[in-house]
Amino acid sequence: MKLSRRHVGFGVILATILGSIGYTIWWPHWSEAEKTNAQNIRLAMQQVRGAIEYANRQGGMLEEKDTSYLIKLYRSAMDYAGRADQKVLLKVHHELPKQWQETFIASTHLFVIALENKDRDVGRKAGLIQDDWVRWYNLNFDDMRIPDKQ
Secondary structure, eight states: OOOOHHHHHHHHHHHHHHHHHHHHHHSOOOOHHHHHHHHHHHHHHHHHHHHHHHHHHHTTOOOHHHHHHHHHHHHHHHHHHHHSOHHHHHHHOTTHHHHIIIIIIHHHHHHHHHHHHTOHHHHHHHHHHHHHHHHHHHHHGGGOOOOOOO
């Protein structure tokens, strides 16, 4: 069956419309304020990644200056994480508000306590909760929509 130009043109228009609708559903509109707020999510995760990388480079033996630096990174992560608006977290991923509070913020907070008190038991608990965050993040990364700030 041979398609006429009219049929092909209609098909292209229909595909464009359907693609546009799908894009709108999959990628919601972000206000400038929401884009700005979403950067808190990125920055919080960057601070924690930085702390993990730094601790790994130290090889497990931390001097006082290392501990102070890690506390600074984790506190900074806590500050950014606390600024993330619940509506923005929900817009990024429908499960993120719960995971953010129960795993990301919880583990980050416990790492601060563990480092300040030199408490290995709390540190292990923080690590287990952080593992839950990393597992969830890796499983859901493709479905997360954090807009770029322009």
